[in-house]
Amino acid sequence: MADRKKFRTMISHSQGMVFPTLHTPTGAVPADAPRWNPQRPSAMPHHRYQSAHERVALPLADRTWPSRRIERAPLWVPVDLRDGNQALAEPMDTERKRRMFDLLVTMGFKEIEVGYPSASQTDFDFVRHLADSDAVPEDVTISVFTAARKDLIDRTIASVDGLPRTLVHLYTATAPTWRNVVLGRSRAEVHELIRDAATYVLRRVEERPDADMRFEFSPEVFNLTEPDFVLEVCNSLTELWEASPDRPVVHNLPATVEIATPNVYADQIEYMDRHLARRESVILSVHPHNDRGTGVACAELAVLAGAQRVEGCLFGNGERTGNVDLVTLALNLYAQGVNPMIDFSDIDAVREVVEHCNRLPVHPRHPYGGDLVHTAFSGTxxxxxAKGMTHHAKQAAEMGVPAEQAPWAVPYLPIDPGDIGRTYEEVIRINSQSGKGGIAHLLRTHHSLDLPQAMRPDFSHIVQQVTDATGQELTHKELFELFRATYLAPALDGPVTLVSWSTAETVPGEHQFTCTLQIDGQERSCRGTGNGPLSALAEALRAVGITIDILGYAEHSISTGPGSPAVAYAECRVDDVTCWGAGWDTSVLTASVHAVMAAVNRSGRASS
Structure with missing residues (x-):
């Protein structure tokens, strides 16, 4: 017992030396904790923070959103060129902005927020570039962002002159902390500030009667603002801007800083959906950020709760932990059989442009778009x-449809990688964690080798020895080379090789195998008979002291047509050692003979 305590003390001291800045929790286990949960309270000052329920009123009790389903995509509004751009260490220049804009248009986005033209000359110049270059399609609306100041509004209105359809996006922070600390104004004063700015925007737009201009308002930090205050402000702007069903206003309700679980945000959105005045004249929009890592869930639940429009960025770029990711949102719908209304048929092309424009990499594990998201290393x-892909191909053939049109149900792959421009090459990759199924799949897919089930564990063991030793993964080409060196090469390069051989059926059902063997550099002639060429070969080998039994055999062609090679696999017991060999030749008989000879040489008993 004393030794055990001493050992524990040593381990604890060692951990403290390795991670000197961490403090293993030492508080008392809660009295009501079950025995299976021995976690202890940490010393981190959690008391400094309040739950969302203590920070903002949450009046909705009879929620209905949990029982709804998303059956149609909302209007997606990318803000990469404004909100995403503001978060970059190196904001985009006009060339990068234009490339991003062209990508968004090509993908099918119909409303695009292109900048904050009053905040920088670059943003202003880009909006003017769009207006002067006739780059905006007839059905695309350009959104521009502005704070509630007259001089900034003037600059914003000037930037969009000549654009066919625009949305002027006015914002002001409304949450108590922002009102008190940042703006230094009361609720009434903030409302007056917003209404004055909205009135000025309306007046400036009315000076352009031929322009197609609509309005959007964002009560920034909506999710921490009193619901009655948000309603008061939004309803007053709906009336001021004379919203109608054919000229609706956008009320965009941002989770500017995530502060609660996504269900809380959904409750807030459903409350607004129910209580906004002139609801048929309002487009209810959301703009979740990802501070808690649940931006996607917030957006999805918000759509269930009544949101019709979602602002976000491709791959989730944005301030701090980013804006909600429109790629994940749209492809999540796609995976549920809902048309995303956006094209992702070449997701790598999309990612390439985003990485170029943002000068930030997309994480290899990022949903749908990362390099490794369709890749399995685990053997299970x-x-x-591999079994799922085989079943899918078989099912498609039975239905008489191309595989890319057949219903998709492959384990571990939510969508067909081919639908977003990926190949199947990266789906299964081989390292020390890989199993026999994945190895067999790669050999079959890329090299037309269909290893017998009984042979797969043997080769898997060989592969694992290599990957364990190197710590690296194997490509399908390296995998084939390992197979060749392990099972094919020994037939022609070992202690026992065939110098010459022939076989003939001397009488019906009886075959004779005649050969000259080179054994450890010396040639020996031998002959054997059997009920087939391979059994006759086994008998010939016994004549020179090599006892062999052929336990299993399989063969198949590599391709179709005359002259196509065949591969044979033989499981043999040589003396008391069981091993596999393989042969490759345009002659099936030659391939089978080589498979047996490879097994003989791999056994390690041939020379004895």
């Missing part, structure tokens, strides 16, 4: 995927 996953 690889086996399931």
């Amino acid at each position: 996953h690889q086996d399931a995927i």
